[in-house]
Amino acid sequence: MTAALLSFRPRFAPVSCSMASDAPAKPLVDRVVIVGGGLGGLAAAIQLRKVGIDAQVYERGGRLTGGEGTLLSLFPNGCKSLNQADPTLVNKVREAGRADGPALMINPVSGDLLGSWALSERMEKTYGQPVIAILWRNLLKILSDTLPDECKHFGYECLDVTQDEEGATVHFKKDDETVSIKAPLVLGADGIRSVVRSKTFGDMTPRDNGRTMWRAVIDASLCDHPALRVGTITAVEKGKTMFVINGVGDKLYWAYSLTDESTDGRAKVRSKNLEEAKERLRTEFQGWDLALHILEATDPELILERRVLDLPVLTKWTNGRVAVLGDAAHAVTPALGQGANLAFEDGLELAIQLTTASDLSSALKTYEERRIPRAQIVSARTRATGVAHPQSFYDWLYNETPSIHDPVHYEY
Known part of the structure; x- marks a missing residue:
């Protein structure tokens, strides 16, 4: 599989979209319970709420945390996805971080300059959005502040997920009690050791x-x-x-x-x-x-x-009324800095499908078909450490992101 993925020739074909204006079609579900209040879960909530879905985020901790003491890079594909959710988000991220800085390689002993990656200084001109370095905690706060307080719930530890034809139920531990919350769709955004994933698809040990x-x-x-x-x-x-x-x-x-x-x-x-x-x-x-x-x-x-x-990319991201995204579906190594960026794409694609597909089953199936091949390619590339990637790969990575107004199919 890896050899095949590394030799791909990326293409894309625009497809028609029934949305003729900024107003999305009526969504297929009116409510989604999101398990996990990290970057992927919060971004998905913003995307879903924009298209009229009451997304509710349930976080295990007593507050929104994650990535303390770390920094991440938001690349053009991640910026484009956030821009679809809220056009002000990228500006807020830019103000809190540093955009399009030079990238240099040096001799580790002498400090002499060995080379530079000029593209980092012209990302916005080339791809329409910048690359922004930002502290993880600051990005988390920006996403959290975009959501109303009433949709964020703390101290809910996911124990199990069950479902029937009408919806899925998440069973949480809240203080000393078990609280069960049902919704037409449950979204697991609870990271590389996802409980939603393990209860829905079986245990999977990170690599x-x-x-x-x-x-x-x-x-x-x-x-x-x-x-x-x-x-x-x-x-x-x-x-x-x-x-x-x-x-x-x-x-x-x-x-x-x-x-x-x-x-x-x-x-x-x-x-x-x-x-x-x-x-x-x-x-x-x-x-x-x-x-x-x-x-x-x-x-x-x-x-x-x-x-x-990291985590091998799941070959199935949905089951009935349950779906996963972000690290719960495809945790990648930090080699390309694409972990959060891919998660933002996931949330956008799910929002697109929930407002354009004919029924929920079709929406979730297409969500998988759109996202899994792309995640597989990026995952394989992040594991190929020390391998120089062609410019065509970066063009594909940073250019081809879904749009709430004009979705695209990815062909490999």
Whole structure:
């Protein structure tokens, strides 16, 4: 499968749409329960509510959280999807982040410039939307603030999902009680370890990608290394990577990773504490001048240590009155920065189908047909680390996103 996906020739064919104005057709369901208040769940709620569906978000935590201490990039395809939901969203994200910064590759030891990715500085001109670096927590807040408070519910831990011909019921633990909530459609947006997915499609263990990543967000003022340029900086050597984004507000984000192979298995070992994590990085990145400079400026308590995991793209995303999206359906590695962007596309496509298909079964079937092939290709590409992708791939990735007014079919 992977070999076939990597040799694809992407094409698309516009299809007619019955929506002749900005007003969508009457949706096939009047209410959707969304399990999970992360980026994908919130964006889906915005998309669904725009087309007239009462989307209600149920989050396990006592508040909306996720991605603390991390940063993500919103690429043109993700920006286009959010723009379909609310034209003001991309402007808000741009104001809170940094758009279209230069992307540089440097020598990890000397800091000398080895090359640059010029496209990053002309994304908006090329694809109609920018690439925006933004702190995860800030994007989460922007999406949350777009939704009314009455559609966000906290402290609901999903235990099970059942269904009948009239709808699906989510069984939550709320405080010390079990609360069951029924809706015509339930949407699982509860991440890589999704309960909705496991209860609907069976257990699936995330794949270990053979490397560990350490990340942190620190005050940019703490770093004054001469090799540190505003924008994105990457260095790669023998299974070790350094990725830095500087100038997002007054913050600097860094992510270092080590493969098990390059460390004779040492990367597999979890650090006993964060002080040990910092000391391990000092040793592993010895000689990487910029990496060590940034590391010394980092309080150990800010460091996040995680194994890099992904999930094989599900071959079935819907079952009866239950559907999944985002990481629950296709958790990808961070290599292309497409996790949240694909989730935003998922929510938009679902909204399109729920307002254009003839019945719910057809809507969910078409949702799968539109999204699964694209997710499979992106997933395969993210796993092909160290492989240079052709420009045609990026053109396809950033250009071909669904539209609430003029949907497209993807052909492979």
